[in-house]
Amino acid sequence: MLQQLRALFGKAPAKPLLSLEPDNIPQHIAIIMDGNGRWAKSRGLPRMAGHHSGMKAVKRITMAADRLGVKYLTLYAFSTENWKRPKAEVEFLMKLPQEFLTMEIKDLMEKNVQIRMMGHKEELPSHTLKAVEDAVVQTSGNTGLVLTFALNYGSRKEMIEAVRSIGRDVKEGKLIPEDIEVSHMESHLLSAGVPDPDLLIRTSGELRLSNFMLWQLAYSEMWFTDVYWPEFTDEHFYEAVREYQRRARRYGGL
Template sequence: MGDGGVLEFGAAALAPRSAPRHVALIMDGNGRWAAARGLPRFEGHRRGVEALRKTVRAAIELGVDYLTVYSFSVENWSRPPEEVQSLLALLHRFIRNDIGELRSNNVRVRVIGDRIDLSDDIAALLREAEETTAANTGLTLIVAFNYGARQEIAAAARALAEEVAAGRLRPGDIDADAISARLDTAGIPDPDLIIRTSGEQRLSNFMLWQAAYAELLFVPVHWPDFDRADFEAAIDDYAHRDRRFGGLAPVGRRAKTAS
């Protein structure tokens, strides 16, 4: 921490006291990183994949159980066609080139997002990543692809409505657990920490339901420059926060804080 209490990203971080079980990443700033260097946007995305590799390795070593990455949102389809094709090509390359390392490091891949309208090759690639690593028991890498939180919640609501209409469910049985069980992340614990890079301070339609009690951290580093030191600094920041989930802190901690 700096003298003014600002987290120093890019500097050596303190050894984290305890890792969050689930970290989610909004990997923002690839285009701005490239523009600042006079490079094409594709180069920013390519360097972003390298940053992702480093972060996955760091998450394994730091004891994180679940790492969710916002790889492609439903809104990303509105970008120029050549950029969309570049992003899809990078996804293809990442899975093809890295699946062996993920498998050998006991990483399980799980994909969330709408697959109904995906091309056959992309859908097959995502299935392959999941099936190839299905038996792994270490870090779960959750890839949010063609994902939007509002769309996810709407789909869960439709599923519940269909069950009520079919007589399999009563309206009074619908509660938070019933909705959670019909989200893409069913069976996955909610994120403890959500990190967004590049300095933007919004969730951009990412895990809106699951973020209810997540700690949010917005860092000024563009994603291609995000490294292990930044990740450790984020986890250390998380470790120093009081997570009360709407309740009160333990008496000892309240007294210490008051002093």
């Protein structure tokens, strides 16, 4: 076992990794990064400080996922409902992708990470969209961990748009209603081509999905923690994977 872990991680692993099964690592992990504001408030800091610290956690957990051999990591960065927040906070959040990618693109390239975006582009400020799309293009040839930012993403809107697209196919005679299968829906979702998450992690103690990947999470294992996102560490991440490995995935069977 220890030799397998050393082969997986390239060197003697940290103690929290020793109890993980190298052959049972989730292929796709999705995370609802929650609690930035409450973390800041608990320390007498402005909410923006919490978002900035949360950005550091993104780098930390991306590297942890890469070390584990996770193939897909999807992070819920900004929802379609988050536009309701105060204007100053939204403007700050829209600057974070550019700051993060400018600071971290070199390390992400060295780690062979491929960046993708999943969300509705039309409402995003041009500077936010450009920063993400430039990173997508720059990392498009990378073949390692696929890091997807769900940015201006809402699952209900995603599914409505998928149904509309299928409806257009029916109207144009490309498809008849009786032939519509699960695969048709999946091919019209923003996550098309990416396997459904094996594991969902949500931080900060909230026990809900908040309009995140409602179709894709149908059979995902879910793990919730009271830890706020800015203080979410490698060890917490490994703990979630360890719990995933304890579970038997039956997909509705016995």
